[in-house]
Amino acid sequence: MSKKLQGQVAMVTGASRGIGAAIARRLAADGAKVVVNYSKSAGPAEEVVRQIRQAGGEATAVRADLSDPAQVPPLFDAARETYSRVDILVNNAGVAVTWPVEEASPARYEELFNLNVRGPLLTTAAFARQVGSEGGRVINISSGAGRAMIPGLAAYSATKAALEAMTRGHAAELGPKKVTVNAVAPGVTDTEMARAVLPPEVKQHMIHNTALGRLGTPEDIADVVAFLASDDARWITGQFIDANGGLRF
Numbered sequence: 001m002s003k004k005l006q007g008q009v010a011m012v013t014g015a016s017r018g019i020g021a022a023i024a025r026r027l028a029a030d031g032a033k034v035v036v037n038y039s040k041s042a043g044p045a046e047e048v049v050r051q052i053r054q055a056g057g058e059a060t061a062v063r064a065d066l067s068d069p070a071q072v073p074p075l076f077d078a079a080r081e082t083y084s085r086v087d088i089l090v091n092n093a094g095v096a097v098t099w100p101v102e103e104a105s106p107a108r109y110e111e112l113f114n115l116n117v118r119g120p121l122l123t124t125a126a127f128a129r130q131v132g133s134e135g136g137r138v139i140n141i142s143s144g145a146g147r148a149m150i151p152g153l154a155a156y157s158a159t160k161a162a163l164e165a166m167t168r169g170h171a172a173e174l175g176p177k178k179v180t181v182n183a184v185a186p187g188v189t190d191t192e193m194a195r196a197v198l199p200p201e202v203k204q205h206m207i208h209n210t211a212l213g214r215l216g217t218p219e220d221i222a223d224v225v226a227f228l229a230s231d232d233a234r235w236i237t238g239q240f241i242d243a244n245g246g247l248r249f
Contacts, residue, residue, distance in 0.1 A: 003031030004230040009083040011035040011075075013066055013123060014093030016045035018191035019141060022218030023090055024048055026226045028057035032088065035079045039065040039093070066093050066119035067111075076126045087134075088229045089127040091120035092141040094159070096193050098152035109155065116159035117166075124170055128177065135178025137229050140167050141221070142185040144244050150202070160185075164240055171238030180237035182228050187244025189216040211246025220245075 015024040016038035028034045036059055038045035045061040052059040060082050064075035079086050094116045124138055145153050146160035164183055171181040188194055188206045224243045227233055
């Protein structure tokens with residue numbers, strides 16, 4: 001595999017498992033030094049670091065719960081202490097919770113929006129304050145749910161629609177700093193989160209309505225992120241890539 005990201009430092013939030021872990025491994029395989037962020041799962045995060053190092057890459061795990069604004073600055077401080085800077089930010093950390101609208105509450109709203117929306121806003125702000133003159137990349141992991149009609153996922157879908165709106169605005173703001181900002185919207189991907197929130201009949205319906213006839217894998221998404229992180233995507237910003245195998249909503 002080519003080392004298109006040699007000399008770059010990448011931070012992947014929520015990288016202890018699933019899509020985040022696959023992204024961390026892929027960016028490391030492309031030559032980036034990777035900050036593997038996690039909130040609670042120290043063991044899985046350290047395992048991702050071990051896998052990266054075993055493959056010849058460089059990585060370090062840093063704990064930070066990004067639903068807490070106070071934990072964002074220490075995350076970037078730790079990254080700079082280890083690798084001097086961050087060139088690539090992948091906003092992957094998020095939570096998916098299903099509940100009918102009748103059960104909406106302030107606490108449930110905050111659980112979703114504090115991590116899925118405020119978290120990427122504050123990490124992008126911290127990234128922008130430290131980015132160098134060479135510019136960088138911000139890649140937001142959105143979801144096809146932001147444009148889908150799925151019962152029980154309305155609030156989660158709203159967080160992803162908000163993330164896509166931030167992608168457009170941040171692309172306009174950070175262009176002068178030579179920073180591209182894009183979003184990747186996975187379809188149904190075979191992860192622990194998807195298995196927890198989507199009933200089997202919903203998954204089967206989506207497989208049936210996917211041109212390629214299967215669920216996505218975390219590696220499918222990681223490949224798209226690696227492209228956006230590379231110089232090959234230098235002329236792409238403010239865009240959304242649906243990585244969903246041709247899902248028909």
